[in-house]
Amino acid sequence: ADLPADLRLRRELIQRIASVLQARMQREELTLRQVAEMLGVSHPRIADLLAKRAERFSLDWLALLAVQLGLNVRMRVTRPYGTGGASD
Template identity: 40%
Template sequence: MSKKRFDNVWDAIEDTPAQAENMKLRSALIMALKAHIARTGLSQSEAAKLLGVTQPRISDLMRGKIELFGLDTLVNMIGAAGLHVEMRISDAA
């Protein structure tokens, strides 16, 4: 049995390359939001007000429940946090 190596965990566990790319983007956005909340010292209630969501949504975010957040929602939350998203597209390796 050969062991297959992957560059990213999402490449290993998702069914298609498209699904893996979606999860990579969502993961990056969630990590950025979590880091921003921690860096600014916001409580979950304060973060919820800032980002225009409920406190339970922030709890889901902080617990890494990635399946509960779509790209649109995460991009909107990034904007509400005063952060900027940049995107780079390249050919697949």
């Protein structure tokens, strides 16, 4: 079954955030608690994030966290292919 578009986007974003966060934790030898404190969120939230539990996060919260981590978040809205738009 197809995933809802929102969950697909959240999964894509959480993959990138978790990757950046894990690399930073390894590079700077940070614990989950240190990362949580640095980002102003709870330790369990960081654990859920690193476990890539996208269903537990909103898209806007993930986008704000990504920006806080120095990532650029871009969103593109297009018509589905074949709907008669100018770009079809």
